[in-house]
Amino acid sequence: MECIFCKIAAGDIPSKKLYEDDQVLAFYDIQPKAPVHFLVIPKAHLMDGAAGVTADNSGVIAHIFEVIAKLTKELELSDFRVITNNGADAGQTVSHLHFHVL
Ligand code: 5GP
Ligand code: ZN
Numbered sequence: 855m856e857c858i859f860c861k862i863a864a865g866d867i868p869s870k871k872l873y874e875d876d877q878v879l880a881f882y883d884i885q886p887k888a889p890v891h892f893l894v895i896p897k898a899h900l901m902d903g904a905a906g907v908t909a910d911n912s913g914v915i916a917h918i919f920e921v922i923a924k925l926t927k928e929l930e931l932s933d934f935r936v937i938t939n940n941g942a943d944a945g946q947t948v949s950h951l952h953f954h955v956l
Contacts, residue, residue, distance in 0.1 A: 859950035863897045877914050878921055888956035890931060894918045900951040903940040922955055931955075 861867040862881065869881035872892055883891040896914045900906060907915055919936075926934055937954040939946040 857899055857948075857950050859895050859948055859952060860899050863895065872925055873921055875921075878918055880921060880925055883954065887954075890929060890934070891954065891956050892925070893952045893954055894921055894925075895950060895952045901949045903946060903949075903951055904938050905940055906951070918953055922953065926955065 858867065862869045863879050869879075871879065871881045873880040873894075876897070878894060878896055880892055880894045883893055896911075896918065898911075898914070900911055900914075922936060926932075935954075935956045937956065938952065939954075
């Protein structure tokens with residue numbers, strides 16, 4: 855398995871975790887671009903980014919946004935951005951779907 859985020863989700867690569875359940879994982883970005891910068895990923899390898907969201911996998915996306923709401927409240931972040939880069943020319947470097955919270 856070559857995907858770095860699959861390895862992080864499996865615990866094979868360590869990360870600074872904020873939240874985990876059976877479907878999703880939230881962890882701090884290794885190269886933060888803001889005072890707070892974490893990533894929320896589905897544990898399943900969804901590889902086509904935002905362009906690959908379908909009726910079959912959109913449930914986990916909704917869950918990711920519930921987790922973002924919970925974590926930003928806990929971190930007392932009232933002002934933040936949620937970003938997903940789709941495609942290399944848009945800045946995507948890891949193919950496993952992920953949402954940046956900055
Ligand atoms: P992208 O550029 O694909 O939108 O975002 C990938 C993000 O993953 C980057 O912000 C990068 O810093 C982060 N990242 C890459 N490898 C690792 C890693 O091994 N651990 C953590 N915590 N973040 C990583
Ligand atoms: Zn993956």
